[in-house]
Amino acid sequence: MHGLVFDIKKYSIHDGPGIRTTVFFKGCPLSCWWCHNPESQSSDLEMILRENRCIRCGACVETCPHQAITWIAGEPITDRAKCERCAACAESCYADARERVGRELTVEQVMAEIERDIVFYDESRGGVTFSGGEPLLQRDFLLALLQACQAKEIHTVVDTSGFAAWDTFERIRGCVDLFLYDLKVMDDTKHREFTGVPNQLILQNLQKLSERGHNLIVRVPIIPGLNDDDENIRQIGEFVSALPHLNGLDILPYHNIAMDKYLNLGKPYRLFETRRPSDERLAEIAQRLNQFGLGVTIGG
Numbered sequence: 581m582h583g584l585v586f587d588i589k590k591y592s593i594h595d596g597p598g599i600r601t602t603v604f605f606k607g608c609p610l611s612c613w614w615c616h617n618p619e620s621q622s623s624d625l626e627m628i629l630r631e632n633r634c635i636r637c638g639a640c641v642e643t644c645p646h647q648a649i650t651w652i653a654g655e656p657i658t659d660r661a662k663c664e665r666c667a668a669c670a671e672s673c674y675a676d677a678r679e680r681v682g683r684e685l686t687v688e689q690v691m692a693e694i695e696r697d698i699v700f701y702d703e704s705r706g707g708v709t710f711s712g713g714e715p716l717l718q719r720d721f722l723l724a725l726l727q728a729c730q731a732k733e734i735h736t737v738v739d740t741s742g743f744a745a746w747d748t749f750e751r752i753r754g755c756v757d758l759f760l761y762d763l764k765v766m767d768d769t770k771h772r773e774f775t776g777v778p779n780q781l782i783l784q785n786l787q788k789l790s791e792r793g794h795n796l797i798v799r800v801p802i803i804p805g806l807n808d809d810d811e812n813i814r815q816i817g818e819f820v821s822a823l824p825h826l827n828g829l830d831i832l833p834y835h836n837i838a839m840d841k842y843l844n845l846g847k848p849y850r851l852f853e854t855r856r857p858s859d860e861r862l863a864e865i866a867q868r869l870n871q872f873g874l875g876v877t878i879g880g
Contacts, residue, residue: 582684583721586619586713588693591700594880596737596758598706601697603690605712605722606682609743611776612764613850614803616838620713625665625682628844629658633677640669640678660846681845687724694734707735707757716744719751726755742782749785758795758827761786765807766815774806783819790823799830799879802865804857813868821872831865832879833857 587604595602607623608615619626634656641649641656648662649669667680694708701707708729715722715738722738729736738752739760763786764779765771771779790796798820802808820829835856842849857865866876 583718585685586682595709598704599700600706600709602709605715607717608714618841619681628679630677633675635675639672643668643672691728709737711739716748719748723752730755742785763798790825793825797828801832803834817869817872829874830877830879
């Protein structure tokens, strides 16, 4: 069995308890304006071009078999419509300015990466986190990895948007030790605008997981001007506090460090003017949520 992965990050400490290996799946049904992994959204292979690294040697122009790269005014210009993502240009690039995003890997190949770090999991009570993109979009591949981790007694976390059929959750939930569950906007109209999908399914799945007693940490990204208004914070507090089982609520401040990724992928970035929320505003939001009896943690 193969799956499409765009990164495997070692020694992660922000994707669940302890020291973790985070496996990033490629493909997501959402297109959040603030997504910090834009390379995760498409389910296809993609090419990244880092123009600041380009030394204008012309190797990419010579090796592209699809004539997708041409010289224009002394610059190698890529026509992304012609690009077949064969990675011939990346293989010939002396400066690593070009890179293909996404690898088809087998369960065995991913597990080989994971098992190298078992000693760190044992010492820190860590494990593996499956993130993305949306890992539930490749549910069979995800299930096979979860079962392989379970057989090795490796702690498993699934980081999800929650936008999937309940049948998908039914298939994998018995192998998941902890869900990191994103909750972004409570108003359905705004949710559609900012993420591209409605939120009823997301809320229903969160309710069902909680009712079944699963370990759950809800994570709320705080995006100034989009979802940090008092009404949205109040609605989140009311909904989350009514869940029958919850392990915690994290609020995660927006940052714009992914801006260059969008440019390198040739994708528009919507939030050029948006800045990280202040520490004072984050503390205020945490205080409001704590009024609902929630133990709120502010992420980095």
